[in-house]
Amino acid sequence: MSLMISTLSNGIKFLKVSRSAQNLGLLTVVQQTPDIHQHRHINKHFNPKWKKMRREKVVKVELPNINEKFGDLTPDEQRSRMKERGVAPPRPYMERPFYISCTGGTFEPYVPPEGDGKVSSVKGVAKAKFEFLEKKGKSMMAVRKIRGFEEEFEPPEFALKAQEIYIKAHEAMMNKDKYELRKYVTERAYPEMRHNVANKTIRWKFLKSLEQPYVIHARCTDVISKENVYGQVTVRFHTQQCLAIYDRFGRLMHGSEILAKDVLEYVVFEKHLSNYHGVWRIHDKIIPDWAPPIEPSNKTYIDVIEEPEPLELMAEEKPSENIDVSVK
Known part of the structure; x- marks a missing residue:
């Protein structure tokens, strides 16, 4: 077999x-x-696929030695430790960078002629025109320098744009929107517009322009370095507005909501020309010396009138009894 x-x-x-x-x-x-x-008892996954992914999900972290004191190391060892951890070395100076977004005031401010906005004699008008032509040369040079940074700058068009900025800034102040107000005023003008408006209600309205706004003054200056250039343009506004201010109790302090007033203002707009993202904002307001003083606020009080008591009630009142409080 x-x-x-x-x-x-x-x-x-x-x-x-x-x-x-x-x-x-x-x-x-x-x-x-x-x-x-x-x-x-094998230490392998039952599915051999994706083993690379399973391996990479675990990262080995090098933990620092907690017992090692950084002060006890030599400068070379400290430098090597900082390079291993990706830490930048300490700088030898204590200076802090700062950014100057606006200037601290108005340089070469415009001086308004006396009686501007009112009917005056021919002699006064001729004198004002002569002074304007005398200062026009510097303004033209400043406008030319502004065009070096902003090619589309034209004074007539800028005056209309400045009027829009003026209206939006005052509307933001009326609504107490401090974030919106910062877009239209500089850091210098911001505290001045926010001053003494707490616990008050403001009603402001722009009605119309009595005269076309126009640029009457322009200047440029540099801060710290010649490349850091700022431009200031003064615009003349002759408008009609309504303003009413109420206190926290709703009592009228100043102005009226139904009474319109003619307002003549010289507003200074500033822009950081060297900054590519710079914008024109309200920087200052020129108040001439010959302007009339500001009217004080009207404070209202309750007038308490004491009415005399009738004679009949006084006769009916009994005299008070004398109480003997002496110690016996």
Whole structure:
């Protein structure tokens, strides 16, 4: 009897028996259990995919030595430690950077002629025109310098733009919107416009322009360095406005909401010309010496009038009884 064992790729073994053995009644096929090796306690994921991703989700962090004192290290060791941690070395100076967004005042302010905005004689008008032409040369040079930074600058167009800035700034002050107010006034004019408006209600309204606004004065100056240039333009406004101010109790302190008044103002606008993102904002207001004084606020009080008592009630009152409090 001849026997032969063959093994397939799946691990199943077959037992081949010759025909002579089959006649003897022996089994022809013998099936054994698959040849599978089981590995227990293996430290591998059952799915070999994404093993790179699983490896990268864990990051080894180098923790600093908490027992190491930075002051005990030498300067070279301190420098190497700071380079390892990506820390910039300390600077040898204590200066702090600062930004100058506006100037501290009005340089070469415009002096308004006396009687401006009123009907005057021919002699006064001629004198004012002569003084204006005398100062016009410097203003033209300043406008030319402004055009070097702002090519589209034109005084007539800027006067209309300045009037819009003027209206928006006063509306923001009326609404007490300090964030909106900072867009239209400089850091110098901001505290002046916010002064003494707490606990008060302001009603302001722009009615119309009695005269077309125009640029009457322009100057440029540099701060700290010649490249840091600021420009100031003075615009004349002759308008009609309504203003009423109420205190915290709702009592009228100044002005009226129904009475319109003619207002003549010389407003200075400033821009940081060297700054690409600079904008024109209200910087100052020129008040001439010949202007009439500001009217004081009207304070209202309750007038308490004491009414005399009737004679009949006084006669009916009984005299008070004398009480003896002496010690016996």
